[in-house]
């Protein structure tokens with residue numbers, strides 16, 4: 011039987027005994043790592059809970075004392091006894107209030123610190139996970155882990171835990187006080203614990219599956235929403251609105267049904283507890299009444315016992331609520347801990363090597379690669395690219411051009427064989443060093459929120475404004491940047507700051523220029539541009555390439571003209587390799603592509 015590692019069994023609602031044990035163990039381990047740094051505050055909170063509840067429990071005992079001892083004393087003229095019990099009562103009431111307020115503050119500090127820690131852990135960890143993980147685990151799911159699951163945990167930690175601790179201590183103290191007043195009545199209250207335990211067990215076994223299902227369905231609601239909105243252009247282009255509405259209504263309906271079933275279950279638990287509570291008080295009253303007639307119980311004691319018994323069942327309501335949010339939060343914790351258990355497939359080397367003077371020579375040897383467990387995309391691949399060479403990679407769609415680029419950038423690791431940069435396997439370089447030597451400019455030319463200058467500076471954090479301007483000038487982006495509303499300080503996400511696809515491309519060239527890597531990869535980098543814009547960026551491109559090693563993946567053969575060498579890739583293999591002129595003369599695949607391109611220009 012396989013262990014439900016990471017997010018593997020995330021959508022399974024009914025787990026086997028062993029799976030359930032594993033999932034619970036990792037959830038509580040996570041909770042423990044979050045709680046551990048709050049150790050001192052926890053101890054203080056426990057002490058406060060004990061004292062607050064001791065003060066609260068003393069109140070009905072003091073009432074019993076007043077009825078059975080103080081009143082007869084006052085009748086005999088001893089007014090000082092009233093001062094003693096009255097003063098003690100006021101003192102206990104004030105103490106209970108002050109300690110309660112302190113305790114609430116401590117509990118809130120603990121829960122907020124734990125949540126902050128968890129939120130950061132989830133963010134940091136999901137960022138660290140490899141591309142392979144993100145390609146199968148949709149962003150919608152991650153958003154649901156980060157929002158709805160953490161929100162469920164927040165509800166539990168914010169109110170649930172503190173109320174549970176307080177309620178339990180209160181119940182125990184109250185029970186002790188009942189035993190102290192009259193042990194026989196204490197036994198009656200304890201008997202009532204049997205149906206309470208049966209009811210909780212019934213609720214727990216049914217709600218566990220329901221709450222796990224709730225997490226799965228809630229993640230689906232969020233994922234569907236996020237994916238529809240991210241693909242809103244395609245939705246509109248293909249008129250998917252109506253079909254999406256129906257799909258969303260089904261998923262949201264399933265979530266509603268799940269919630270209704272949870273409420274129905276809770277609707278049995280809560281009134282069940284109230285009923286048991288009322289029956290116990292009635293039993294105590296009947297039993298106590300007979301004993302007053304017998305003369306074996308004082309009236310004041312019975313009043314205090316009844317007050318205390320009512321108070322034993324009062325927090326049951328809160329415990330029921332807590333139990334419900336505990337079940338929900340446990341299901342959420344199962345999912346979040348699963349996500350945190352995932353390991354990046356592309357790992358940092360334990361003892362990284364370093365390249366002293368990087369030249370930019372790339373060598374694939376007997377490289378085998380496939381995505382995840384999928385089919386082999388590159389089989390026993392060999393390729394050597396000299397330092398400083400500009401290599402264009404062409405080939406049909408799906409031939410493996412982008413895969414080649416992504417392997418050099420180490421977005422994925424090879425299944426076997428090696429890929430070396432200046433004779434050092436790239437998997438032995440630290441991520442930081444590899445990113446310094448190899449920069450990839452992608453088609454999307456993603457801009458982060460912030461100013462134009464900040465976006466260029468990403469290429470080399472800490473670069474001066476002068477260096478940023480020089481980089482923009484070098485690739486021909488300076489002029490259009492100056493025309494933006496605030497020049498280099500223009501916010502790229504604000505109205506007026508939005509730039510065209512070609513301008514975005516130039517900004518990413520400037521970023522890469524500033525980074526000054528030894529190896530530059532341009533994956534379809536100019537394909538989103540129209541012919542005039544492409545001409546405009548050609549100059550920038552030439553400057554950018556300079557003397558570095560460059561791998562250009564281009565559908566448009568105009569870019570190929572600036573290459574020293576052309577590789578034609580087919581089915582993950584290099585089928586032609588030579589200078590553009592040689593390949594045209596050889597009349598192979600490249601010559602056909604080249605002719606078709608020339609014809610298209612006419």
Ligand SMILES: Nc1ncnc2c1ncn2[C@@H]1O[C@H](COP(=O)(O)OP(=O)(O)OP(=O)(O)O)[C@@H](O)[C@H]1O
Pocket residue numbers: 145381384387405406407408409410411412413414
């Ligand atoms: N993330 C992925 N997961 C699984 N298979 C993938 C992934 N990306 C690409 N592939 C597969 O790998 C093969 C090579 O794809 P690749 O993207 O490298 O081709 P390409 O030559 O760049 O194509 P195009 O010119 O259309 O971008 C294809 O069969 C493709 O289906």
